[in-house]
Amino acid sequence: xxxxxxxxxxxxxxxxxxxxxxxxxxxxxxxxxxxxxxxxxxxxxxxxxxxxxxxxxxxxxxxxxxxxxxxxxxxxxxxxxxxxxxxxxxxxxxxxxxxxxxxxxxxxxxxxxxxxxxxxxxxxxxxxxxxxxxxxxxxxxxxxxxxxxxxxxxxxxxxxxxxxxxxxxxxxxxxxxxxxxxxxxxxxxxxxxxxxxxxxxxxxxxxxxx
Ligand SMILES: [Zn+2]
Numbered sequence: 001x002x003x004x005x006x007x008x009x010x011x012x013x014x015x016x017x018x019x020x021x022x023x024x025x026x027x028x029x030x031x032x033x034x035x036x037x038x039x040x041x042x043x044x045x046x047x048x049x050x051x052x053x054x055x056x057x058x059x060x061x062x063x064x065x066x067x068x069x070x071x072x073x074x075x076x077x078x079x080x081x082x083x084x085x086x087x088x089x090x091x092x093x094x095x096x097x098x099x100x101x102x103x104x105x106x107x108x109x110x111x112x113x114x115x116x117x118x119x120x121x122x123x124x125x126x127x128x129x130x131x132x133x134x135x136x137x138x139x140x141x142x143x144x145x146x147x148x149x150x151x152x153x154x155x156x157x158x159x160x161x162x163x164x165x166x167x168x169x170x171x172x173x174x175x176x177x178x179x180x181x182x183x184x185x186x187x188x189x190x191x192x193x194x195x196x197x198x199x200x201x202x203x204x205x206x207x208x209x210x
Contacts, residue, residue: 001178005113008076008084010206012117012178014190017199023063024051028070028092030101032085035061052098053087055105062207068190068197069120069182071161072204075102078111084206091157095135099165113173114166117204118189121181122147122156131155140164 002011023041024033025048032053035041038061041049054063055075063086065072070090076082087093087102106112127146132153135142141164145156158179166174182191182202190201 003115003175005076006078007080007208007210008206009209010074010076010115010204012072012202012204014200015203017201020064020203022048022066023054024049026050026052026066026088028052028088028090030093030096030098032087032098032102032105034105035063052089052093053085053102055083055085055102056208057083059210060208062205064203064205066198066201066203067117067119067182068192068195068199068201071119071157072117072202073099073102073161074115074117074204074206075106076113076115076206077106077109078113079109080210082109084208086204086206089161091155094157094161094165095138095140097165099161103166103168107168111173112169113175114169115175115178115206116158116161117178118180118182118185118202120157120183120191120193121185122154122159123181124183124193125155125157126152127155128153 027050031051033051035056065086065088073087075085145160146153182189192198
């Protein structure tokens with residue numbers, strides 16, 4: 001699937017590990033790289049940096065993330081000189097604040113847009129009480145985002161992210177049309193929970209054409 005707006009293009013595809021070159025090693029943390037020129041990471045070091053997102057500040061940039069149930073989140077702006085970003089946000093990264101961090105680092109750009117791709121839905125994300133308590137210990141409030149079904153709690157990670165971390169983004173700038181559950185929706189998507197493997201996976205990319 002691909003889309004575009006202004007001089008920005010984005011897409012999501014299913015691929016096998018090795019089909020594309022990673023920019024960084026994803027570790028479910030909250031580090032976000034800032035890139036100011038093409039090939040910067042390759043020149044900086046032979047080892048991949050550990051991070052879960054990249055913000056690119058130059059023309060004709062392209063960044064991407066890999067997911068298989070975690071949220072792939074893209075940021076772009078209407079400013080021709082604005083940055084683009086791709087963020088990998090599973091529940092661990094969300095709990096560590098990676099989405100707020102990305103938003104804060106980009107919020108000075110006018111007309112910021114956010115696109116969230118397929119990820120585990122509330123339909124499939126059963127959580128236990130110790131999961132909920134772990135969030136509360138971190139002073140977060142997951143309970144409004146829980147649904148009770150068959151005596152189990154299900155967590156709505158998408159709503160948590162859009163309402164807690166991205167509440168400043170107006171609905172018209174929040175692109176959720178591609179969101180569907182990676183675990184149970186059809187046609188099937190890569191899901192770690194379902195396949196016990198992140199290979200294949202989704203690659204969610206964004207680039208500036210000018
Ligand atoms: Zn589901």
